[in-house]
Amino acid sequence: MGSFFNWWSTRYTTEVRYPKESALVATKEQHSNTTSVFLRDFVERRCPSLYSEFRPAWWLPNGHMQTLYCVLGDFSARDKVVYKRTLLRLLDGGTVGLDFTPVDDSHLPSDTPIIVVLHGLTGGSYESYVRAILSPACMPVHQGGLGYRAVVVNFRGCAGVPVTSPQLYSAGHTDDLRQALFYISHRYPEAPLLGLSFSLGANVMTRYVAEEGEHSRLKSACVLGCPWNLAANASKLLATHIGRHVYSKGMGRNLVNLLKRHVGTFAPDHEVAKAAAATIALTKPTIDMFDEHFTKIGGGSSPPWPFASANDYYEYSSSHNVLNKIKIPLLAINAADDPVVQDVPMDAEGNGWVIMALTPCGGHLGWFESDEGWGQIKRWIKRPVFEWLRATGEDFVRSPPHWRPLHEEDGFLKEVGIDRLGCKELDGNDIIVGTEGEAGLLAGL
Template sequence: MGSLFSLVALSFMGAFFSAASIGLPDKTPLIHFSPKPAVVTVRKSKNSNQVERQSLRTLVETKCKSLFTEFRPLWWLYKFSGHLQTMYCVFGDFSKNDHMWYDRKMLRLIDGGTLGLDFAPIDTSALNDDAPIVVVKHGLTGGSYEPYVRAILHRACAPVEAGGLGYRAVVVNFRGCAGVPITSPQLYSAGHTDDLRQALLYISKLYPKAPLLGLGFSLGANVMTRYLAEEGEKSRLQSACALACLTRPLEPWDLEQNNIGLLSSFLGKHVYSKGMGGNLLNLLKRHLHALQADPEHRVAKAIPLTLELKNPTLEKFDDTFTRVAGGSAPIFPFATAHDYYRYSSSHYVVKDIKVPFLAINAADDPVVRNVPMDGGGNGLVVMELTNSGGHLGWFQAGAGFVDRWTTKPVLEWLELVGEYLVPEMGNPAPLFVDDNGYIKESGRLQLGCKEIEGGGIINGNGGEAGTLQGL
């Protein structure tokens, strides 16, 4: 990792050279629509009761015009753009940008696990109960504090009169991330969707009139994609946007091939894969007590071998621990990491998504190596590929600061699906509260959640010691 720090100085040069991306070649993104785009129902104008049917392609072309604009990276991040953009995402100083504070709600799950849901804005006195809610899943070991999350939510949650969307947002932090405790012998993974499913029970019960708009980053994007496909017409999310979905899709979003791609280069193996593996190992060490509470549990038995790992790649960590602890039985444990990757990949399920879905990737993403552009033949899926941008980077020159190109297109998408789209999916299963206070839904009595003490106002502008941001 030492070679990385020699690049940090280059990142700080941005303070002196954020003027423009002058003289760079044409960077118009490639956008794929299905040959038969879906036709959806939309309002003729905001807050209108009059509706009409329009092609999703027409809507995107007219309401999300920034998707069709050039991405012109900062010139000092242009050469070897994918690596430098990613390095800046990891090592850049974003402490002065997009400040966010959250109201954390702690949820106890039926299996004894705990989720931390971070709601914004803090002051909701001016918001109606039916204001759209952006439901966020962050990357591999991040949380609501991640700069790529704040870049969008800071604007989405700002009042309309201040140039924002006037929406609510809630970040569903993975177990053990962003200061959320682990209280059961289970971690999380790319293929475990029940935690998101249970969080959505709580959000839907709290705000039954609000449209829920999914937004996923990296690993969180894969979880959200799989959730949508598994739920189909019963999805509680009425739309979703996936950024830098953590896969290497020779076919759409194939985790196994993504891992092979990562290990095929020096930087992929020794920087990105080991960086992600190290993040997960440090997360495990922070939660040893809870994960070892039952010495006979399969997860506790996997810990000694995991702790012996030295600077592991992501695959090595997954093969030793995630395949065992990344979800609940009977799906977990898997025999090998590759079995886990094959199960968790979303390349074969994207065709089953029943709500409008936008995916944005960068062609030079060093973590997500090759990106498909067929959308699984699904008319509700829009795929976009920029020439450069790295992994969750897309840095361009802003008005006196470094900004992300993706922020504006994503906000336009959220405005389209939050203000104009009229949901047409089937009704999700009814909710009820059982005798123990757990929110449940008919047909899935093994799942449920209830709010517990331990939440409150939190500062969402820091990070976690021992964890690299931006991954």
């Protein structure tokens, strides 16, 4: 009885923190007039749900329960999304998979905003946390949706994407997203691109917008459950019994099982193949063991890969120390009871473009609250994310960015002045049913 009373009486207000000097942004007001406001004022007016109370479902009262339900819950009948997949061959021989929805978008105007999504550790477009937002966001406006397009960028080897080069992906490798954005912005040149990302993908997206600064092809970004300081969060995860033996080993097992599916594609005497062979031979590896044996070698391209150690990889790839370089609106939401991410940089290095939000509960990518009906749940996170996407997609007016022009060379789409990157579309477009996950992998992480 006492724990129930504590659950009911606790205040569940989100901490929203802005730097002292908020960025000045242009916004559309009534009658299509444009005015300048501080980003803080813009968000307070356009995203009221960010300040609303989030009370977790009574039977999911803490971060462990929220996280485990995200992993083990049955979401197969909820938020169904159908995608059309486009495979991109990258200049280094690798392949990424772009899953577009709606499948038939011919009725949408050319300037319809596009939500560009990066998934979590070993996930893909099928993840429940992805579909929970994309299913309603891509519904027509008259049905209560935003009426937007969306595209999920599936990392190499994830969600059925083939591995065609001696490399996978990691928290610090941003070039695959960069090249995917070449293609998306070329295919839809009039559409604003709105970033939405989860967990490991959130770290990649944060680093991308920091590296690009004012030249980011994303107009805005929303990052959920970002792991930020990789070394600190890995250390804190390993410091507890449940952290080491449930979460870290669960993620390590996912990564090893994913690697096993693709190890045969690597040339036997390649350094990545040797690292893969040693990695899949590990017994009950934690995520840091996987990174020490494989990610430091096969998680990105040279330079800067390979790294001497997992800690060197963590130092390079962390996103908490690049927040000061971001020059577009970025909303970051974490949960204070997230058992996977316990170190969150709420000061955002004083960058006025960044809004940091910390819910008191919600676990890792959970944020489940009670819905109508006994035992029914919904995700609180949908409301503030919806408001953010609408506000930055339709009301925020961005100064014309000075992107490097795109051109085609030997069949590859490239940016002028950058020879190492390029992509081209492969033949064939498969229809992907978003609720079909991958066997042998725990979803939700």
